[in-house]
Amino acid sequence: MSIAENGKPTRFGPDWPGRRCGATTRSGTPCKKAALKGRARCRNHGGCATGPRTEAGRARIVAAQLKHGRLTKERRAEAKRRAEVGREIRAELRDIAARAVAYGWLDPDWKDQFD
Numbered sequence: 001m002s003i004a005e006n007g008k009p010t011r012f013g014p015d016w017p018g019r020r021c022g023a024t025t026r027s028g029t030p031c032k033k034a035a036l037k038g039r040a041r042c043r044n045h046g047g048c049a050t051g052p053r054t055e056a057g058r059a060r061i062v063a064a065q066l067k068h069g070r071l072t073k074e075r076r077a078e079a080k081r082r083a084e085v086g087r088e089i090r091a092e093l094r095d096i097a098a099r100a101v102a103y104g105w106l107d108p109d110w111k112d113q114f115d
């Protein structure tokens with residue numbers, strides 16, 4: 001065993017190239033164990049956990065992760081749709097204004113009247 005920055009011995013030495021568990025222990029020090037293969041945590045700190053299995057469990061996790069709902073997939077899709085509608089309306093208005101100018105119903109510099 002060798003000594004880490006916190007003065008406590010580490011399991012595989014400070015220069016061990018493997019991935020360590022990223023958990024904080026109950027005493028506040030970082031966990032010294034190696035993380036499980038393909039995971040960020042050791043066996044003691046949830047490395048074996050596979051997440052919620054049941055539909056109710058998944059719903060509970062979603063509810064716990066949701067802060068305000070402003071950036072949900074549905075809200076972002078709706079904002080995108082509204083932006084597209086706005087672009088279509090502005091394009092149609094541009095087209096109408098161009099035709100009105102072409103027919104002489106509007107001055108070519110009609111937009112300057114609104115400064």
Ligand SMILES: [Zn+2]
Binds near residue numbers: 033042044045
């Ligand atoms: Zn750990």
